[in-house]
Amino acid sequence: MELTQREADVQMLLAASCHLGTKNCTAQMERYVYRRRSDGIYVFNLARTWEKLQLAARIIVAIENPQDIIAISARPYGQRAVLKFAHYSGAKATVGRHTPGTFTNQIQKGFEEPRLLITTDPRTDHQSIKEAAYMNIPVIAFCDTDSDLQASGGLGGVDVAIPANNKGKHSIGMLFYMLTRMVLQMRGTVSAANPWDVMVDMFFYREPEEAKEEGAAEEAPAVEYAPDTGFQAALPGAEEGYDAYGYNAAGEAATGFATGFEPATGFDAAPAPGGFEAAAAPAAPVEYAAQPAQDFGAQF
Numbered sequence: 028m029e030l031t032q033r034e035a036d037v038q039m040l041l042a043a044s045c046h047l048g049t050k051n052c053t054a055q056m057e058r059y060v061y062r063r064r065s066d067g068i069y070v071f072n073l074a075r076t077w078e079k080l081q082l083a084a085r086i087i088v089a090i091e092n093p094q095d096i097i098a099i100s101a102r103p104y105g106q107r108a109v110l111k112f113a114h115y116s117g118a119k120a121t122v123g124r125h126t127p128g129t130f131t132n133q134i135q136k137g138f139e140e141p142r143l144l145i146t147t148d149p150r151t152d153h154q155s156i157k158e159a160a161y162m163n164i165p166v167i168a169f170c171d172t173d174s175d176l177q178a179s180g181g182l183g184g185v186d187v188a189i190p191a192n193n194k195g196k197h198s199i200g201m202l203f204y205m206l207t208r209m210v211l212q213m214r215g216t217v218s219a220a221n222p223w224d225v226m227v228d229m230f231f232y233r234e235p236e237e238a239k240e241e242g243a244a245e246e247a248p249a250v251e252y253a254p255d256t257g258f259q260a261a262l263p264g265a266e267e268g269y270d271a272y273g274y275n276a277a278g279e280a281a282t283g284f285a286t287g288f289e290p291a292t293g294f295d296a297a298p299a300p301g302g303f304e305a306a307a308a309p310a311a312p313v314e315y316a317a318q319p320a321q322d323f324g325a326q327f
Contacts, residue, residue, distance in 0.1 A: 036205060037073045039227075043201035045191045046071045048172035055176040059190035069172040071190050079189040080202070083167045084209035086143065086187065093117030095142040099125060099155050104196040105147035108203035108230040115207050115225070118145075121155075130158040143167065148193045149174045149185055160184060169193040169202055200230035 030038070040046065048069035052060060061072040090096055096118035100109040106122040113120035119141070121129075128135050144159045146152040146168040159166050170176065170188040177184040192198040204227045211217040 033077060036077055039201060039205070040073050040076060040191070043197045044195055045076065045198040045201055046073050047192050047195075047198075049194075051173040053173060053175060055188070056170060056172050056174060056190060059188075060172060071172075071192075076189060076191050079187065080206055080209060083145075083187055083189060084206060084213055086165070086167065087116070087118075087145075087206075087210050088213045090142055092142075094119060096145065097121060097139060097141040097143070098145040099152050100147040101125060101151040102148055102193075102199075104194070104232045105199045105203070107232050108200045109147065111230050112145075112203045112207050116210050125152065125155045127154055128158070130155070130162050130164065146185075147199060149176065156184065169199070196232035200232065201227060204230040 050067040052069050059075050061070045098109045099121045100106050109120045144166045149168045165186045167187040168185040171193050217223040
């Protein structure tokens with residue numbers, strides 16, 4: 028029997044360990060807990076998780092301009108998932124440390140006025156949630172059993188809590204992947220006839236060493252080309268015991284081979300009469316007879 032979309036999604040959430048919480052549970056998160064295991068770990072009700080994902084997707088789709096949505100993750104395990112969510116949904120992403128005053132200080136260079144804020148963990152992203160409470164910005168957050176839904180000071184806090192495991196790299200990637208797919212389905216970009224071809228692995232956190240090993244394995248070895256013999260053809264006479272220039276071991280040129288060299292005229296030539304000293308002696312100066320000066324005045 029073919030599974031429905033909801034049943035398939037719940038199985039994917041279960042495989043990514045999105046149902047596992049912590050050993051502590053706050054009063055606000057008790058409503059989402061299914062039971063408690065013998066080792067003290069609280070287990071979420073994944074049906075409530077799927078319903079909250081649907082609610083969050085409807086809120087995201089209701090915003091006309093996707094650039095008015097900001098997804099934040101200070102936790103390293105959620106940074107890649109946030110970047111992928113922003114890429115496919117058109118929203119903005121902020122990874123790493125949140126600069127205080129981003130939502131409240133208008134003089135700041137990186138000042139933002141979002142209409143919706145999505146956080147990975149209310150504990151690590153508490154500064155952004157606090158500023159969003161000051162500016163009346165609704166907040167969607169992935170909350171674990173030990174998460175506090177109220178902002179510091181009792182002002183606002185998390186408006187839509189999605190109960191799930193927000194500490195595992197696979198669970199965070201799966202949650203953002205499913206939220207992104209739901210948003211695209213509601214926008215009409217993805218449908219049953221046109222399924223989403225992006226794998227969930229793209230949203231998972233990758234260790235830097237793992238990425239380096241895969242990059243080194245993908246590098247193809249250098250291709251060794253066979254030497255081209257077209258430029259190594261021997262000149263005429265080389266196959267008969269002569270070198271490429273047409274000479275044999277005795278220095279004799281091949282018959283009918285034009286060497287292009289003139290007969291030797293240097294030290295191999297016959298010495299001049301009197302030896303090399305006479306040949307190197309300077310020539311005698313040439314004496315010229317004095318000519319009488321010509322009188323040009325007599326011609327005029």
